Amino acid sequence: MNATLRLARAEFRKLFTTLAVPVAAALAAVLTVGSVLIDAAVAGKPGQYALGSAEETYKMLKFGPVVVVAMLILGILAAGGEFRHRTIVPALLATPQRARVFAVKVAVIALFGAVFAAVIFGLGLGTVAGVLAAHGFHHLPAATGRMYLGTVIAGACFGMIGVAVGALTRNTVVAIVAAVGWALFVEVITLGTVAPSLAKWLPVGASIGLTNPPAAGVLAPAAAGAVLAGYAVAMLAVASRTTIRRDVG
């Protein structure tokens, strides 16, 4: 088996031999299903869209935040955790070509992020379809497929962004607090309120264009995907330079 494939198998083995992935998956599943059930429970009440309406269904299908935060954290742990626990030492003793180690880790996390997003969105979509069917609604709005694809792409991109942040900071706690803090408090709450025309060009703002239904003030999906991918590539380029050159151990 060639060296790159062996590395990829080792990276997948790393992902599935700690508690991070099962815990993240369980939490994401609970939040996804829970959010659908809560939305369904309050639908039709004063100030809420009616159950079965396109607006309400789109609201129920917004699984982007769960996927984005989960993959950001898992990406940080995948890279930053290697430095925190110093498993980077045996990794580089087995494969001293650092560029290959970094590239394979990024590729594996991106693939995992896409699959993770697909599974979580699929779980949420199934729950939405079940809830709607139980109330006599048997159709989904037109942008559902596009939101599904957009969430998969966002999952892959935020996994890669997480790897870059984890590799750059090498301190998982600082990285997670800073990254989630930036995403929630800086982008969503602050800039999203006071400067939405700027916020839509930042990573989380761009992901809204991918994972949400069409709306004014967000980027079109193709532009959103390009912007998000651009952030991932740029951050990975910086992270790879420092990772490849730094002394370790």
Add this chain to the structure above:
Amino acid sequence: MSVISVSHLTKRYGQVLAVDDLSFDVHPGKVTGFLGPNGAGKTTTLKILLGLAAPTSGSATIGGAEYRRLPDPMRQVGAALDSDTFHPGRSASQHLKVTATAAGIPHRRVGEVLDQVGLAGAAGRRVGGYSLGMRQRLSLASALLGDPGVLILDEPLNGLDPEGIHWMRGLLRSFAADGRTVLVSSHLLTEVAQTVDEVIVLAKGRLMAETTLADLTERSSVTRARTTDATRLADVLLAAGIQVRVVDGTTVEARGTDGDTIGLAAASAGLPILELSRHDEGLETLFFEMVNDRPEAAA
């Protein structure tokens, strides 16, 4: 022919000179001790040798090649730098399988090496619950995974109980007896002295000695002579190439020589010998003098 070759190696971290123009060779079929106090530059040297750090200048090769250019590094070199390179949430078996997968080593080796280091019974337990000695053994197991011809261990005796130290000594000696190359670093000379054949002594990033343990042991014995003019006697002995130290106005101490030689040197200078005695200062004292810049000890 040397297997490990370090040539004019220098490493700076900003203003700090961690390794200073270091050169030495390590040969197969022997256990070589890489000795020095904490902060001497041993671990930095090993990291450069294993491709984990870049040198400022100079080279460090294994089998004539840098570690990153070895075609199958883990099958050629087994390294254990410390016992703290494991994810606490993984078991020993899982950790070794990750490494074996990346290195292309069959997974059956995982069970074999865990058995070899005495961790077969704890293979499924999370490493977070291991004692220091168990983590040390796991580190060694990881180094043995590829059944390498070169073993490089940094402070392998740390955390081992007396039985573990005895076991480790036997393992290292059998490794060398097989014709393989063993480089063991330590700051504890007395423990390593029972295991090694050759020693490389480092202090403040510089080479202080590269010799056999037998030579080092001989150098640890000191002949003390009392005469009427210690300074003149010291000059005569130095001119004869003998390491000597003036203790006070009437007493000198010389290493690596005997009473006959000192007596003849004193006679040639017309100096009487009032007292002559020989005692073994012990390797530890010699080592202490060496690494604290006592040139007569290092020469």
